Amino acid sequence: MRKVLISFIAIVIVGAGVLFGIKNWQHHSLNQSLSKTEKVSHVNLVALGDSLTEGVGDTQKLQGYSGRIAKEIRxxxxxxxTMKNFGKAGDRSDQIKKRLVAQSSFQHSVKNADVLVMTVGGNDLQQLLLKNMTASSPKALSEAVVKGKVNYQIRLAKLLKTVRGYNKQAPIFxxxxxxxxYVHFANREDFxxxxxxxxxxxxxxxxxDGNAYYVSSFDLTYGQFKTKSQRQKLVKQIESDSSEKNATKAMTAVLTGKTSVDNNWISKDDNYHPNDKGYQYMTSQLLHVMKREEKHWLIKH
Incomplete structure (x- = not known):
């Protein structure tokens, strides 16, 4: 029995050593293969946008995804x-553009950026939802959003054109x-x-744009409700809740951060922004896309 135990321990130790060796080899192999294609030695990363770029809800004070992605790249x-953060809570797409046009330090940083990362659109949509809060039905609300997205596309196009006016080369994520x-209105698929x-x-x-890349953060919607069965259970719970009778009042409370939250990826302070776990998820999503497109920012041209 003792010999069997010793053999088992030896196998575990060897296995751990092999796993550690594989990880080190992968890291070494990555850097070695990149060095052959003349990897850059420094990256200027500029983040611009709204509160998600500013990092509202981040208790670690790492400026949300921006500080985390800089650390991951290093x-x-x-x-x-070098990371510069130009996020401002509450900004719509047109307001981000207005700040860029007005602030010379913002312009200078964008001009010298090797990588640009942007969060945009959340406040544009929220404004539409609040404006049409009293819509007669979910269908009517969605129709208002569909109409509003036309104007949003125009504003976003102007923002991107302005950014490209200062920097034509850097990839934009x-x-x-x-x-x-979601966790409060899981039965409202229209949201x-x-x-x-x-x-x-x-x-x-x-x-x-041709050199811009979309990064999804939609799974923040579901948080810990990862499976279909978990979400169905949540829908039933909400439909049986008597507070559903005051849906308009409840939605206003959620949008203005005046109610509790039950999403493990969202801050309990305001019921809206990611918490540390949520920002780490955003960082992982961004890193995944940046890795896929590393020839546009990591390799010398």
Missing amino acids: EKYDISV IFGNYNPL NADVKNFNAINAKMATK
């Missing part, structure tokens, strides 16, 4: 990173948005559809 690619209302409509514009404009 560690994974063994290069230095554009986040989509999520539905922070998810509204967010996806706006996300489609972000993805479309990224493709149209």
Whole structure:
């Protein structure tokens, strides 16, 4: 029995050593293969946008995804990173553009950026929802959103044109948005559809740019409710809740951050922004797309 135990321990130790060796080899192999194609030694990363870029809800004070992605790039690619954050809570697409045009420091940073990352559209959509809160039906609300997305596309196009006026070369990584209302209104499929409509514009404009790339953050919508059965159970719970009779009042409370939250990826402070876990998810999503497109920012040209 003792010999069997010793053999088992030896196998575990050897296995752990092999796993550690594989991870080190992968990291070494990545950097070695990139060095052959003249990897850059430094990256200027500029984040611009709304509260998701500012990092509202981040208790670690890492400026949301922006500080985290800078750290990930340093560690994974063994290069230095300078990160500038120009996120401002509450900004719509037109307001981000207005700040860029008005602020010389913002312009200078964008001009010198090797990578641009943007969050946009969430406040444009929220304004539409609040404006049409008293719509007679979910269908009427969605119709208002569909009409509003036309104007949003125009504003986003102007923002991207302005950014490109300062920097034509850097890749732009554009986040989509999520539905922070989901855990309170899981039976309202139209809310998810509204967010996806706006996300489609972000993805479309990224493709149209030619050197911009869409990054999804939609799974923040569901948080811990990952499976279909979990979501169905949540819908039943909401439909049986007596507060559903005051849906308009409840939605206003959620949008203005005046109620509790039950999404493990969303901050309990305001019921809207990601918490640390949520921002780490956004960072992972961004890193995944940046890795796929690393020839546009990591390799010397």
